[in-house]
Amino acid sequence: MSSDPLPPEDDGAWPAERPAAARTAGLAGSSPAEPWPRRPRRLATAVVDELVDRLVRGEIPAGATLPTEPLLCQTFGVSRTVVREAVKSLESMRLVRVQQGQGTTVRHLGDWDLFNPTVLSAVIRHDAELAILEDLVDVRSALEAQMAGQAAQRADQRQRELLTERMALLEQEVGDPARYLRADVDFHDAVMQASGNRLGRAMIHTLQMEAYRSLRYVGDPTAAEMRLSNVAHRAVHDAVLAGDAEAAQDAMREHIIGSWHRRRPASDAPR
Missing domain, CATH: 1.20.120.530 (GntR ligand-binding domain-like)
Known part of the structure; x- marks a missing residue:
C-alpha cells in the first residue's frame, strides 16, 4: 500500500490544509472525516504525525477513548494494518494506553515521551x-x-x-x-x-x-x-x-x- 504511486491529478493537499471542521469530524464527532486528498507514501508515519498533532491539540482529551479501528480507517483512507501500526507507535510514545476490551485511551501530558521528536515537535508547536x-x-x-x-x-x-x-x-x-x-x-x-x-x-x-x-x-x-x-x-x-x-x-x-x-x-x- 505504501508503494502505490500518487494519482497525477492529486493537488497534494494535506489534511491540515482542509477546514478544521472537515479534519476533525471523524475524531471528535460521530461521522467519519473525508478521506485524505492523497495517500502519502509512508502511510503509517503520516497517520501517526496527524494523530499526534490532533492529540496534542486536545481534540481528544486525556482519558477519552481513541476512535475505533474502522472509523480511523475511514478517516484516513488506510487499511487496518496501517492503523494498528500507527496505534502501536502512539503507544510507544506513551500518548495512548491500549487495554484489551477497553479500547485505546489517551494518556495525560505528564506521561508523554517528550524525548520523542514527533511528540516534542507537536508540543512545542501548540x-x-x-x-x-x-x-x-x-x-x-x-x-x-x-x-x-x-x-x-x-x-x-x-x-x-x-x-x-x-x-x-x-x-x-x-x-x-x-x-x-x-x-x-x-x-x-x-x-x-x-x-x-x-x-x-x-x-x-x-x-x-x-x-x-x-x-x-x-x-x-x-x-x-x-x-x-x-x-x-x-x-x-x-x-x-x-x-x-x-x-x-x-x-x-x-x-x-x-x-x-x-x-x-x-x-x-x-x-
Whole structure:
C-alpha cells in the first residue's frame, strides 16, 4: 500500500490544509472525516504525525477513548494494518494506553515521551504559553552549566583550540541571524564535546533539534543582541580555557537563562 504511486491529478493537499471542521469530524464527532486528498507514501508515519498533532491539540482529551479501528480507517483512507501500526507507535510514545476490551485511551501530558521528536515537535508547536520551552531552558541551564564545568577540567589542547575557533566564528557572524545561530550551536557543542559527557550532549541535541525549528525559541536577534550574547560566550570560553570549573558553570548558566529572557516573546508573560 505504501508503494502505490500518487494519482497525477492529486493537488497534494494535506489534511491540515482542509477546514478544521472537515479534519476533525471523524475524531471528535460521530461521522467519519473525508478521506485524505492523497495517500502519502509512508502511510503509517503520516497517520501517526496527524494523530499526534490532533492529540496534542486536545481534540481528544486525556482519558477519552481513541476512535475505533474502522472509523480511523475511514478517516484516513488506510487499511487496518496501517492503523494498528500507527496505534502501536502512539503507544510507544506513551500518548495512548491500549487495554484489551477497553479500547485505546489517551494518556495525560505528564506521561508523554517528550524525548520523542514527533511528540516534542507537536508540543512545542501548540504550546501557546511557552511552558515546554521554559522547561527546555531549565534543563539546558542545568546540564550545560555542569558540562561547562567538566570542560574546564577535562578539555585537551585540541578541544581548547576548537573552542577558540568557534568563539571567533561567533564574533565573525554578528549581523547575520541565520549564520550566527549555526555558530552558536557549534560553540555550545564544542563545550559539550570537551566535557566528555556523552549522555548529556545527546540529551541536549535531542531536545534542541525540535526547539530550534520554533521561531519563538530562537527569536530574531539584532546585531546588538548578538554582541551582548557574545560577551557571555566569551566569559564561558575564558573560564574553560583558564580551567576554572566554577566560573565556567556560572557563566554558562547565566548565559542560557539571560539569553532566553531577552528573546522570549513579549506577548507571553513569564510563568
